[in-house]
Amino acid sequence: MGFSTLVLAAGAGTRMHSKKPKVAHEILGKPLLRWVIDTAKAAGSDEVFTVLGHGRKSTIPLASDTTVVFQDQQLGTGHALMMAEDALVAAGVSTLVVLSGDTPLLRKETVQALVNQHLTQDAAVSLLTMCVDDPTGYGRIVRNHQQDFLNIVEHKDASTEELAINEVNSGVYCFDTANLFGILGKLQTNNKQGEYYLTDVAALTLAQGGRVVALCAQDASELAGINDRLQLSQASAQAQQRINTAHLLKGVSMTDPSNVWIGPDVELSSDVEVLPLTMLSGTTTVGCGTILGPMTRISNSTIGADCVIDESILIDVAVEDQVSVGPRAYLRPGTVMRTGSRAGTNVEIKNSDIGVDSKVPHLSYIGDAELGEGVNIGAGSITCNYDGADKHVTIIGSGSFVGSDTMLVAPVEIGEDVVTGAGSVITKNVPSGALALTRPEQVIRENWKRKRDEAHD
Numbered sequence: 026m027g028f029s030t031l032v033l034a035a036g037a038g039t040r041m042h043s044k045k046p047k048v049a050h051e052i053l054g055k056p057l058l059r060w061v062i063d064t065a066k067a068a069g070s071d072e073v074f075t076v077l078g079h080g081r082k083s084t085i086p087l088a089s090d091t092t093v094v095f096q097d098q099q100l101g102t103g104h105a106l107m108m109a110e111d112a113l114v115a116a117g118v119s120t121l122v123v124l125s126g127d128t129p130l131l132r133k134e135t136v137q138a139l140v141n142q143h144l145t146q147d148a149a150v151s152l153l154t155m156c157v158d159d160p161t162g163y164g165r166i167v168r169n170h171q172q173d174f175l176n177i178v179e180h181k182d183a184s185t186e187e188l189a190i191n192e193v194n195s196g197v198y199c200f201d202t203a204n205l206f207g208i209l210g211k212l213q214t215n216n217k218q219g220e221y222y223l224t225d226v227a228a229l230t231l232a233q234g235g236r237v238v239a240l241c242a243q244d245a246s247e248l249a250g251i252n253d254r255l256q257l258s259q260a261s262a263q264a265q266q267r268i269n270t271a272h273l274l275k276g277v278s279m280t281d282p283s284n285v286w287i288g289p290d291v292e293l294s295s296d297v298e299v300l301p302l303t304m305l306s307g308t309t310t311v312g313c314g315t316i317l318g319p320m321t322r323i324s325n326s327t328i329g330a331d332c333v334i335d336e337s338i339l340i341d342v343a344v345e346d347q348v349s350v351g352p353r354a355y356l357r358p359g360t361v362m363r364t365g366s367r368a369g370t371n372v373e374i375k376n377s378d379i380g381v382d383s384k385v386p387h388l389s390y391i392g393d394a395e396l397g398e399g400v401n402i403g404a405g406s407i408t409c410n411y412d413g414a415d416k417h418v419t420i421i422g423s424g425s426f427v428g429s430d431t432m433l434v435a436p437v438e439i440g441e442d443v444v445t446g447a448g449s450v451i452t453k454n455v456p457s458g459a460l461a462l463t464r465p466e467q468v469i470r471e472n473w474k475r476k477r478d479e480a481h482d
């Protein structure tokens with residue numbers, strides 16, 4: 026098919042009333058701009074170009090896998106194309122799809138259909154339009170009595186008659202670049218916003234005898250442009266519904282899909298059950314038969330099969346099969362939970378490897394530690410991994426039993442089959458098979474309370 030894509034994302038998004046540029050705002054944990062770039066790639070673009078300008082510090086990282094063009098002053102969507110012309114010419118692009126960074130719900134199939142139509146109809150300009158109940162803010166599609174496309178009139182420039190038109194411009198285009206670059210120089214700023222409108226390219230092409238195809242999309246919902254936070258929340262709800270529906274139809278259970286939020290890049294196997302108030306984001310994958318939630322947040326993590334993750338937070342972790350997590354566990358980056366292991370109630374684990382069948386059942390902090398197989402960590406135990414300047418490692422050998430409330434002062438190494446006495450502060454390495462105990466002898470003073478009370482009388 027052979028096309029490249031240009032994503033327009035230089036605008037400030039003033040209607041968001043935000044310090045953050047509009048396209049850096051997120052839907053289901055993924056920035057708007059990433060939704061659009063990923064769609065452009067999935068649709069089969071040879072190359073993706075991105076026009077950035079406002080708030081580039083936060084937008085550049087989002088477009089790192091594209092060719093970035095800067096538009097220092099945002100003089101309109103037509104001006105954005107002018108700024109990209111050199112890069113597009115240098116790359117030899119002849120068919121160019123243009124997308125807005127603020128239209129995240131667009132599907133790849135829609136882009137492919139537009140390009141197909143554009144090429145088979147030998148059009149100079151193709152654009153997707155949509156019919157909406159409330160056209161406020163959108164450019165109106167003006168047609169003649171024969172329904173031929175004539176022009177796009179921006180909301181702010183529209184007459185009362187034109188304002189009543191409910192077929193609007195979606196901001197999704199396909200251009201023949203030879204025609205486009207010939208016309209960009211003719212764009213004027215004699216409109217209400219004093220901007221170079223990309224939309225004017227359509228009428229100018231017609232005036233030159235070029236072919237313009239304005240296709241009305243069946244499903245307007247995927248073309249919704251986000252200009253304010255109300256639209257952001259509406260698009261979020263729509264993305265949530267689209268994604269959850271797809272998972273439900275592929276064998277994932279959700280008792281209440283309206284209270285489950287799953288990012289677009291999350292992969293769930295069949296027989297996964299997602300309970301209410303659960304958010305899954307980033308590149309999370311979950312294996313067969315695992316139950317997530319209620320009230321669980323997982324991002325960028327790999328979860329195996331037949332696990333139970335209850336009321337917990339997992340960020341950048343790897344969980345193997347038959348692992349039990351929670352309620353209220355916090356697994357931080359670098360944590361690996363091996364098969365059959367457990368992180369229980371009010372447990373925090375960071376950058377640690379919890380071996381096969383090892384258990385950290387209650388009220389513990391495990392950081393920068395390596396646990397062998399079948400280790401048991403008693404309630405309230407802590408790896409004291411930080412000395413105020415550096416982080417240190419704790420190693421606990423297979424089969425060891427760490428008594429409740431043990432402080433393991435790192436760096437420290439516990440051998441295999443070690444037992445530590447409850448309440449011990451372990452500062453030195455312990456050889457395999459030993460008992461380690463740091464405990465002052467218990468003092469008993471018989472009848473102490475009665476004697477004290479008598480002394481006070």
Ligand code: UD1
Nearest residue numbers: 033034035036099100101102126127163164194195196250
């Ligand atoms: C634009 C269209 C309108 C269409 C609507 C669909 C124009 C003139 N109008 O209006 O017909 O109905 O999208 O959502 O194109 N941008 C730049 N540089 C600029 C200006 C904008 O890169 O100088 C980017 C923005 O970051 C945004 C996109 O272009 O991602 C569209 O800009 P926006 O200001 O949202 O245009 P709309 O008013 O929505």
Ligand code: MG
Nearest residue numbers: 127250251252
């Ligand atoms: Mg917009």
